[in-house]
Amino acid sequence: MWQAPEPLLFEMSSPGRTAFSLPELDVPETPLPPALIRDEVNLPEISELELVRHYLRLSQKNFSIDSHFYPLGSCTMKYNPKVNEAAAAMAGFARTHPFQPETMVQGNLELMYRLQEALKEISGFAGISLQPAAGAHGEFAGVLMMRAYHLARGDTGRTKMLIPDSAHGTNPASVAMSGFQAVEIPSDERGNVDLEALKAVCDHTVVGLMLTNPNTLGLFEEQISEVIDTIHACGGLVYGDGANLNALMGVARPGGLGFDVMHFNLHKTFTTPHGGGGPGSGPVGVNQKLLAFLPGPIVGREGEAYQFVMPPKSIGRLKAFHGNFGMLIRALTYIMMMGEAGLREVTFNAVLNANYLKARLEKLYPVKYNRPCMHEFVAAGNIAEGVHTMDIAKRLIDYGFHPPTVYFPLIVHEALMIEPTETESKETLDAFVDALVKIAEEARENPDLLHTAPHHTPVTRLDEVNAARKPVLCYRG
């Protein structure tokens, strides 16, 4: 379908049009303080129908899970069940205020408590705080807890956080925000943390290690126990980046593997929608060592009554109020409907789908590490002379597929990181393979088709260099 350029709201504005409906003032007026009052605010003036059409048309210029296969590696773009939205929209949840007396929100507190308990069970940790609003927020909480733990023991000489070179950029950024120095650890030829390199830097200055497992290559650390033992032996703690938990549910518990702390991405593993960039939710789980330091408040239970409690040595409050509660409802709804067997089935199929795609694609799109992957894998997109991963990605859009993650992790040249998730059918995966096979042919025979892709979108390739050089960040009438 041809889509016309969509004007900006400001360009659609016409003086006197309105889309609002508000009651008349039913109390006497009070004089306004003239020195403080502004002239008019130049917001758009639009009728409700024009407004509806504007946003409907915009929505149609988006790829989304509900419209397209979206195999974006490390993002776990699985289907977001509709029941989640029905639950979160219940007035008894949506219209409650964070400062209501606890006796008036026992339902909310019960929900939070049950989610805390479920996440404990799934992860093998001793305690959970639901407060962080996103994965990076949870990471930040985790690093602050590690800091607080060492300081509480009078262990003040620890300054270095070890981070594998395959890690998400949020890891080093969270470390810097916490006042520590990030030290990069190389990966070995099998895609694991290089154990010898790790041992070489482990000493009394190490705060800990931040580890994504399975890592961003889609690989489970083959020496996970040795890695964790090495860090513990030098007095450090091990942080788990929970972005890839979708590969572990009912298969392994991070707490059981020896991790000390981990964040969950409810918007990845537990089907709360990504919202075009958020809101997310990034609860943190900890073992006994860190229990007292959890950010709070968290929900405690006494008999049949629930209340907020602040952990005794809490790192403090990470956001106003109690976390992204609306996301917590969606996550618990999902867990309630899955149960143990359901969650394990999810992981089995997420990993099966990824290995199936890998098996079908690796002849055309080389995969560097030749062993079973977990729920994602990293291939390379420079498959013909002059063709780059970005060209493959853009051409996939023409075939109706959202591209995989590109150029990440940084350690794989021309990386194409593919995560199908468990909710995709074999037919969809086969269609995706067919498109990539076709694109590989095109790459050899008519590479220009790739260089100029996408061709069927509302816009063609956009000038990102100029956008950054001369930024236009809002409408200038």
Next chain:
Amino acid sequence: MTYVANTTADQQAMLEAIGVEAVETLFNVVPEAARFPRLNLPRPLSEMEALAELARMAEANVDAHHYLWFLGAGAYNHFVPSVVPQLQMRSEFYTAYTPYQPEASQGTLQAIFEYQSMLAELTGMAVVNASHYDGATALAEAAIMSVNAARGNRPKILVSPNVHPQYREVMRTYLQGTPFTVTGDENPAHDLDALKEMLDEKTACLIVQSPNFFGELEAVDRLAEAVHAAGALFIMHIDPISLGLFKPPSHYGADIVTGEGQSLGNNLNFGGPYLGIFATTQKLIRKMPGRVVGQTTDTNGRRGYVLTLSTREQHIRREKATSNICTNQGLVALGAAIYLAAMGKQGLRRVAELCYHKAHYTAAEIDKLNGYAVINQRPFFKEFVVRCPKPALKIAQQLNQQKILPGYVLSRRFPDRPHDLLVCVTEMNSKAQIDRLVTALSEAA
């Protein structure tokens, strides 16, 4: 119910293609002792059972549709026009990811660009980012931006004691690993003059909230001059609804503006998800944390939108980034944009006026009651403090019996203020409701 599409036959075919006998084999790398643990979770529920159980929990709460609502203190019961959730919940918006592939994400990108544009208009600032987690985290990151702008040479963050207490807590949580200190709010009596006295060459910023936690508009006229003379940045935290009526922070010379955007078409949601508004000047644009959408052109010269200035961001700059923020509150920002467009120039002003007049009528009526006094010294917008004839907690509990939430009991946070109640009135409160509140307060005295 697992939402898994693969049938047993599919699984078999896929296993054959992979060349393994069973799915379990794919997990052989997991240490055997830790492999396939038992998860002690309740039995899985059907959708019907799950919804019934969730409804039971929802109904165990008191909500703003069934009580008379005068509780604010940072989370506000404003009207949400039906058009907002209807459009926001188009699944092409809510089931999309961060728009890293701009050609396939023009809807999200243009919507965020329009959000940035309308918030720039409302605040008077040159640039607005694509959102933070909430007002508190936006303010904490503004403080960090101010120390970074001074390259760490100015470690002191001055904050007014009238800033929301939880925002001040969050700021301290954020800064605990750094050499930067938050000060100025130790003494609740510190007014803006006292804070001005504390400005020095070590000060990175002065932070003021207006309307402040107690509802008053702060006397920020000419304050920026003093802050800038000391070489510091002036940070203002605002209520976006109040900007429909009152002069924007740019008028007062603010360098960074933050706000809680929950009021803009978003439900109370028990405190989240909310919307952190973050705006700054042209000069400081490359110091700003968070995502931002820019306008550009495609290969055919057509207008389009992309995420831009990403060299400030964690995925490029890693430990040298301005912030670690990645996932933000995109969908809530979209809702705020739809809200602002629906209200438009006239509607937003009308909301602000309704709040102002209704709050002032309420305050005047309460002030007339025996034993009650409204103690605000400065002009206020939609919230004000009532000194009650007996402990505010007792009065609130009495009114709760009549299904009235009369406000925020300040002793919950300020133990030395047992008689003070922070009352919030919005466009949602009719005169009849207000009169019932006044009568109930009178009876409870």
